[in-house]
Amino acid sequence: MEPAFGEVNQLGGVFVNGRPLPNAIRLRIVELAQLGIRPCDISRQLRVSHGCVSKILARYNETGSILPGAIGGSKPRVTTPTVVKHIRTYKQRDPGIFAWEIRDRLLADGVCDKFNLPSVSSISRILRNKIGNLAQQSQYESGKQAPHPPPQPSLPYNHLYSYPASKVPNPPGMPTLPGHMAMHRIWPSSHSVTDILGIRSITEQQNSFQSSKVAASQRAKLEEWSAINRSNFPPASSSLVNGVDKAHLEPHEAKFTQTPSGLPTANSYVTAPSIPPYHPPTQVSHYMGYSATTSAYVTGPTWQPASGSALSPHSCDLAGPLAFKNIAASRDAIHPVAASVL
DNA sequence: CGCGTAACGGTTGAA
């Protein structure tokens, strides 16, 4: 469960079964692809299976994000206390109401929107399990609803944490969802549209180790791109970029990058000996709360100087940018470091 | 040979 060292694939690359590739490598895959390198060559160069390269690129093309999907956990429940309460109310008012009618009403009354509307079967289950005895008890049940008013709005966080993963992309052709509504999954990840697009993370990283291989023009393009995108989105989302967005990235990266010493370079990274110990889930719950923990990362780590020194001037250390991203929350902190590296 | 993808064994985290 705590693979200090990963396994080695057929190409000699290191991976940790069940865990996502480091973002640095993911990013590298996308970068190389953008430079016109063929997937098969990327695969060989980075020693990542072609299946994985294919998947990451496909996802990137589809969602614009290089980030892995949210692992573990459960989907946010659509049957929030509020919803249950309303269902109960409907049932009380009309004991003969059908589940599908309840569903329609939830939508009509604005209790739910089409993204968090429970399925008919969910409603049936609720009726059966939670309100089943309501029929008999409804009289007195009804009176005591007030005490526990779930302060929860019907859309608690959905609009904040969308999810860039493949299952529910918001493909260009799909007009229905604003990107940020694409998924109702708690993913401390992404989250701002720009982040969903993966733009920000890319540009940030580029800014960090751009000097290495990425052509200046490429960088410029990306920056411009991000600028465009940023400006195109509502302030609400962009404001999240610096908070939520990064917060989510950090934990992941922390695992990859907070390697105590000897940050592997891009070139050596994939070889077995230089595998960065996969940092075990730490005390910091990874997908932690967005706020507090972020600052923890910002302030705490001692790796910062190390990363700076370990960073080789060229040869694009993958670890470098990632390391920087750990403190991404404060770009102010980043840039000086990045600048010095550059 | 390159690429897309299903199967597989694995991890994760909310319920």
Place this chain on the structure above:
DNA sequence: CCTTCAACCGTTACG
């Protein structure tokens, strides 16, 4: 706490 379960992971192998 512990267990369940459904999400995701990357590799492998096949077509």
